[in-house]
Amino acid sequence: MTPSKKSKGPAPTKLARIVAALKSLYGPLAPPAVSGAFALILWEKVAYLANDAKRLAAFRALELRVGLEPREILAAKRSELEEICALGGSVGIADRAKSMHDSAALVVDEFDGDLDAVLGRPLPEAKRALMRFYGVGEPGAERILLLTRSQRVLPLDSNGARTMVRLGYGADDKNYSRMYRSVAESSRTELVDDFDWLIDAHVYLRRHGQEFCKTSAPRCEGCALRPECSFGARGKSKQIGRL
Numbered sequence: 001m002t003p004s005k006k007s008k009g010p011a012p013t014k015l016a017r018i019v020a021a022l023k024s025l026y027g028p029l030a031p032p033a034v035s036g037a038f039a040l041i042l043w044e045k046v047a048y049l050a051n052d053a054k055r056l057a058a059f060r061a062l063e064l065r066v067g068l069e070p071r072e073i074l075a076a077k078r079s080e081l082e083e084i085c086a087l088g089g090s091v092g093i094a095d096r097a098k099s100m101h102d103s104a105a106l107v108v109d110e111f112d113g114d115l116d117a118v119l120g121r122p123l124p125e126a127k128r129a130l131m132r133f134y135g136v137g138e139p140g141a142e143r144i145l146l147l148t149r150s151q152r153v154l155p156l157d158s159n160g161a162r163t164m165v166r167l168g169y170g171a172d173d174k175n176y177s178r179m180y181r182s183v184a185e186s187s188r189t190e191l192v193d194d195f196d197w198l199i200d201a202h203v204y205l206r207r208h209g210q211e212f213c214k215t216s217a218p219r220c221e222g223c224a225l226r227p228e229c230s231f232g233a234r235g236k237s238k239q240i241g242r243l
Contacts, residue, residue, distance in 0.1 A: 014167075025208075031203055164183045
């Protein structure tokens with residue numbers, strides 16, 4: 001009797017190959033060690049135009065000196081919040097401190113002090129609630145929903161979205177919201193319904209946009225994704241001005 005051949009599973013999708021290649025390139029990467037929707041909002045506000053190490057230092061200072069609960073932020077002096085925000089960059093210090101206060105007030109006044117309560121709502125409703133906070137757009141809302149393991153979505157910051165467009169997902173557009181949605185729509189069928197995989201995809205695409213797939217000086221030579229990359233295959237020189 002001829003031994004039966006083992007049936008092979010479906011071939012990995014292009015996006016699955018991309019994520020696997022990035023994990024091999026960068027090694028272990030993890031999302032911010034931050035839990036809770038309001039804490040993730042503070043994570044974004046405590047620093048601006050800062051690298052991850054600087055942002056983490058500012059966030060930990062906020063956690064130790066003030067706390068991360070909405071009422072703790074409301075009780076803090078604005079001057080102390082500004083001192084902490086200064087650790088996360090010199091741009092917009094006063095505005096960022098005010099935004100933290102305003103966000104805390106919104107949680108207390110409109111969400112009974114518990115922003116996590118909105119995370120289990122249907123996706124459109126949960127996103128609308130999170131987008132009420134100044135500076136939180138659709139990508140930011142989806143990021144909170146994924147990192148709290150509330151909704152299986154693939155959020156992309158500007159680095160990740162740029163990388164995805166160059167890889168052939170969606171279309172470049174001067175309107176960032178349209179571009180973001182086109183990327184989301186074109187990649188939807190390739191997403192894996194698994195929180196760990198989606199978080200990896202978010203983290204690794206972001207890092208690749210920072211390290212290789214930069215805005216004006218992409219490092220296409222030697223890029224691990226070049227075999228999958230529409231941008232690299234067409235010749236980057238004609239595309240840099242737009243992307």
